[in-house]
Amino acid sequence: MFQYYLKLSWLSIKRTPMLSALMVIAIGLGISVSITVLTVDYLMSKDPLPGKSHKLFHVQLDTYNKGNTDSAPGGLPYQLTYQDLMNLSRSEIPSKQSRSLRSGFSVIPEKVGLTPFSRSARVIDNDFFEMFKVPFLFGSPWEDEVNNKAKKVVVIAKRLNDKLFDGENSVGKTINLDKQLFTIVGVIDTWEPTPRFYDVNNGAFSDTEQLFIPFSLIPVLELPSWGSNNAWKSEVFESYEDKLRSETMWLQYWVQLDTKAKQEEYREFLAGYVEQQRPLGRFEKEDAKTDIKDVVQWMENNRVVSDDNSVLVGLSFMFLAVCMLNTIALLLAKYLKRAPEVGVRRALGASKLEIFTQHIVDVGLIGLAGGALGLLLGQLGLLGVKSLYANYERLVNMDLTLIATAIGLAIGASIIAGLYPAWLICRTNPSIYLKTQ
Amino acid sequence: MLKMNNIKKVFRTDLVETHALRDFSLQVEEKEFVAVTGPSGSGKTTFLNITGMLETFDGGVYELDNEDVSKLNDKQRSRLRNEKIGFIFQSFNLIPDLNLFDNVDVPLRYRGFNAKERKQRIENALERVGLSARLKHLPSQLSGGQQQRVAIARALAGDPRFLLADEPTGNLDSLMARQVMQLLEEINQQGTTIIMVTHDSELARRAHRNIHIVDGQVSDYQDLQPVLDVAEA
Numbered sequence: 001m002f003q004y005y006l007k008l009s010w011l012s013i014k015r016t017p018m019l020s021a022l023m024v025i026a027i028g029l030g031i032s033v034s035i036t037v038l039t040v041d042y043l044m045s046k047d048p049l050p051g052k053s054h055k056l057f058h059v060q061l062d063t064y065n066k067g068n069t070d071s072a073p074g075g076l077p078y079q080l081t082y083q084d085l086m087n088l089s090r091s092e093i094p095s096k097q098s099r100s101l102r103s104g105f106s107v108i109p110e111k112v113g114l115t116p117f118s119r120s121a122r123v124i125d126n127d128f129f130e131m132f133k134v135p136f137l138f139g140s141p142w143e144d145e146v147n148n149k150a151k152k153v154v155v156i157a158k159r160l161n162d163k164l165f166d167g168e169n170s171v172g173k174t175i176n177l178d179k180q181l182f183t184i185v186g187v188i189d190t191w192e193p194t195p196r197f198y199d200v201n202n203g204a205f206s207d208t209e210q211l212f213i214p215f216s217l218i219p220v221l222e223l224p225s226w227g228s229n230n231a232w233k234s235e236v237f238e239s240y241e242d243k244l245r246s247e248t249m250w251l252q253y254w255v256q257l258d259t260k261a262k263q264e265e266y267r268e269f270l271a272g273y274v275e276q277q278r279p280l281g282r283f284e285k286e287d288a289k290t291d292i293k294d295v296v297q298w299m300e301n302n303r304v305v306s307d308d309n310s311v312l313v314g315l316s317f318m319f320l321a322v323c324m325l326n327t328i329a330l331l332l333a334k335y336l337k338r339a340p341e342v343g344v345r346r347a348l349g350a351s352k353l354e355i356f357t358q359h360i361v362d363v364g365l366i367g368l369a370g371g372a373l374g375l376l377l378g379q380l381g382l383l384g385v386k387s388l389y390a391n392y393e394r395l396v397n398m399d400l401t402l403i404a405t406a407i408g409l410a411i412g413a414s415i416i417a418g419l420y421p422a423w424l425i426c427r428t429n430p431s432i433y434l435k436t437q
Numbered sequence: 438m439l440k441m442n443n444i445k446k447v448f449r450t451d452l453v454e455t456h457a458l459r460d461f462s463l464q465v466e467e468k469e470f471v472a473v474t475g476p477s478g479s480g481k482t483t484f485l486n487i488t489g490m491l492e493t494f495d496g497g498v499y500e501l502d503n504e505d506v507s508k509l510n511d512k513q514r515s516r517l518r519n520e521k522i523g524f525i526f527q528s529f530n531l532i533p534d535l536n537l538f539d540n541v542d543v544p545l546r547y548r549g550f551n552a553k554e555r556k557q558r559i560e561n562a563l564e565r566v567g568l569s570a571r572l573k574h575l576p577s578q579l580s581g582g583q584q585q586r587v588a589i590a591r592a593l594a595g596d597p598r599f600l601l602a603d604e605p606t607g608n609l610d611s612l613m614a615r616q617v618m619q620l621l622e623e624i625n626q627q628g629t630t631i632i633m634v635t636h637d638s639e640l641a642r643r644a645h646r647n648i649h650i651v652d653g654q655v656s657d658y659q660d661l662q663p664v665l666d667v668a669e670a
Contacts, residue, residue, distance in 0.1 A: 346491065347530075348519065349515055349518050350519075351515035353511075354547060
């Protein structure tokens with residue numbers, strides 16, 4: 001019967017093209033607005049590392065003195081001091097770990113015709129690549145020993161490799177960064193996690209860095225931070241060493257803890273670390289907190305999806321509801337016009353349920369058309385978002401899940417809108433129309 | 438086979454109660470051709486709608502093939518209507534955007550026949566009314582008489598035991614009316630019970646039995662078969 005109902009729906013659409021078109025437009029508009037906002041919201045908040053994100057933890061310590069509290073949610077600072085980072089990284093509890101800093105260099109190309117340009121760099125340990133599933137095109141991360149013994153090696157991004165080496169395998173070649181030659185050990189494939197979950201506090205929707213260099217180079221090259229620096233203590237730095245010894249928080253730290261037991265052990269380790277540091281005059285607060293947050297918790301903590309966005313999602317669904325209310329009115333008009341035919345069908349043996357189902361299939365088909373139109377209009381909406389907000393560029397691509405959501409939402413909303421008209425029409429007394437047709 | 442005892446039907450509005458049928462009793466036997474006459478508003482169509490289970494009733498007992506209709510739910514009533522009753526209306530009530538084939542197909546779809554059986558039944562039914570060459574025509578491309586023949590084909594396609602006709606010739610000229618009446622008589626002779634509401638006394642006289650309804654009650658009951666037998670002789 002489903003095919004028969006589809007055929008009847010198609011005939012019904014052909015019979016009432018204007019009404020049907022108005023309904024498709026109403027649904028399409030509602031869906032397009034909803035799906036545009038939903039796309040941005042979904043891509044902002046989705047788990048960037050499904051299956052692994054719950055094992056990766058960002059480490060936080062409350063190093064503030066008494067009377068001072070960080071303004072970040074929960075009062076815990078986003079970043080760590082260099083001295084804490086170095087101390088914590090000696091722990092063998094994490095199966096993998098990566099210290100992290102956002103810095104940058106002037107790239108001085110050898111290629112004729114290219115002028116120097118600056119690029120941000122991610123300063124990390126080699127575990128970073130495996131922890132965050134960074135795909136390699138050529139080569140591999142640097143050796144473990146480089147994490148402790150500084151060496152001028154670099155992993156570059158495909159985009160940079162294309163620019164400097166025309167996409168060829170550049171492993172073993174050198175690249176001039178701030179007038180120092182770095183040996184390329186790897187080229188990563190396109191990797192644009194959105195949001196950039198490993199450093200959301202330095203721009204969750206910024207571009208991924210194109211240079212990755214060992215963390216051990218920080219003291220050697222006295223690398224500057226291209227990200228945020230936070231401090232509660234007034235300190236004067238006469239040398240880079242002073243900064244490394246300071247209470248300035250400018251570095252991030254990720255650890256991989258594979259089991260609940262390991263996570264618990266690490267929490268105890270952090271609490272113990274705070275107690276160990278107290279005799280040195282640090283961690284003045286009696287209740288100095290420590291915490292580890294997995295990737296999703298970290299994104300939530302940093303409000304990657306802002307409250308404004310949630311409000312927008314709500315508003316877009318209200319707009320969809322208004323569109324569906326209009327659709328209900330149009331459906332009522334269409335179905336009441338069709339009541340005589342329903343009377344005939346009832347006389348010929350259709351039950352109320354069959355009439356109801358026929359009309360639900362009808363609204364489902366209209367919803368499908370509305371969903372398709374909504375997807376097209378939604379793409380335009382996303383292009384609008386892209387043109388307005390450069391940082392959202394990677395958020396404006398619908399994946400299959402979102403396309404299915406749009407279609408499902410359109411059909412679902414249409415069916416809900418169609419329930420009352422379909423119920424009304426199937427309850428109509430057929431005998432009224434059989435005499436008057 | 439069709440038995441009504443003391444059927445009551447009241448139409449109510451906030452201000453008025455209209456008794457469409459009062460203690461209406463009737464029995465129709467298999468293969469009968471019954472004509473129902475009466476003035477406008479007497480309850481003829483209400484009777485026909487209740488017979489076809491398109492209307493509920495407020496009191497009494499209605500049995501169709503020994504099934505108490507009042508005890509059936511909508512699905513069972515629809516099933517019974519689909520299997521045992523065919524309808525013919527004054528205004529034909531063909532679905533305008535379906536061609537003849539698809540119009541006749543409607544009751545068969547609800548019966549659940551497979552495509553092959555439906556096709557066979559549709560072709561047979563349209564052939565029976567002389568329209569097998571116009572399967573793909575739309576109702577609007579036919580004359581009134583032809584449309585009514587399609588409606589008859591639609592009513593017959595499912596082999597119903599009863600044919601309920603509400604003023605089947607009311608919208609036709611006299612020539613077409615005679616053709617349609619002749620067709621109904623043939624159908625009746627082949628074993629289908631027919632109950633026909635009509636204003637036309639000439640047509641009514643051609644039925645086996647004439648029931649006259651006034652104010653929702655059977656006022657006169659006349660077995661016309663002997664008269665017709667004499668006329669034919």
